[in-house]
């Protein structure tokens with residue numbers, strides 16, 4: 001039981017053909033919901049903070065709450081910076097005690113991404129911290145990360161990038177996308193129930209990457225599935241979420257059995273918590289104790305996490 005890096009987690013996940021869930025945290029209820037789900041499933045977990053989360057809660061609070069969560073549950077946790085935009089952002093969280101960082105240089109041209117990532121890796125490795133980098137661009141909106149157009153990772157770049165930068169894991173773009181509206185309706189087909197289905201993930205690119213850097217941990221961002229029952233619940237109780245579409249869980253499950261060792265899920269947790277809060281507020285209009293709606297939101301997130309372990313990650317009893 002400890003705050004650990006992702007090194008051992010990814011080694012076991014790669015060999016065991018499963019993936020570790022990386023959930024975004026920014027408050028007490030989210031941290032408790034996720035880690036109690038991990039405990040119940042006997043799974044390791046990555047808790048990650050975006051720069052938006054750091055602005056909202058502060059690195060010191062988040063680190064202290066994660067320490068408390070580990071003390072309560074005994075679950076192995078990697079505390080990770082999601083989409084660090086700069087060397088300074090990475091340095092700040094390493095100094096605060098994070099064990100893993102992502103430096104996102106995917107919007108730079110290739111050579112600049114290599115140079116900036118390498119600088120981050122040198123600083124992080126000297127302090128026992130692991131680094132995730134990104135090649136290729138995901139579409140969508142995630143806190144401060146906005147990209148209008150995506151482009152897939154070029155498999156011919158990955159060997160060179162990994163060798164030159166010394167990174168520990170690599171986020172790639174094969175068709176996942178940030179946010180709860182991952183694709184426009186016109187990009188999708190519809191199933192028998194009228195539910196939008198996105199274009200399938202590019203497993204051919206993933207396989208080509210795996211061939212070029214065997215044994216190297218791959219990361220998928222934007223891997224929410226946007227459960228339609230949660231969307232329907234939100235809309236039933238006064239919400240207005242339209243055309244929300246995610247990546248089908250079967251595709252993510254398939255990816256988790258490959259070189260993909262880390263799967264980032266954020267929007268699904270937001271939907272589950274919001275649905276629970278809306279239900280309480282709509283059905284008990286005289287309720288005004290925050291614990292009475294944040295508690296159910298926390299329970300709902302815990303259940304969602306456990307569902308993901310079973311249906312997407314395969315990380316149960318692998319802690």
Ligand SMILES: [Zn+2]
Pocket residue numbers: 083142178221222264
């Ligand atoms: Zn991301």
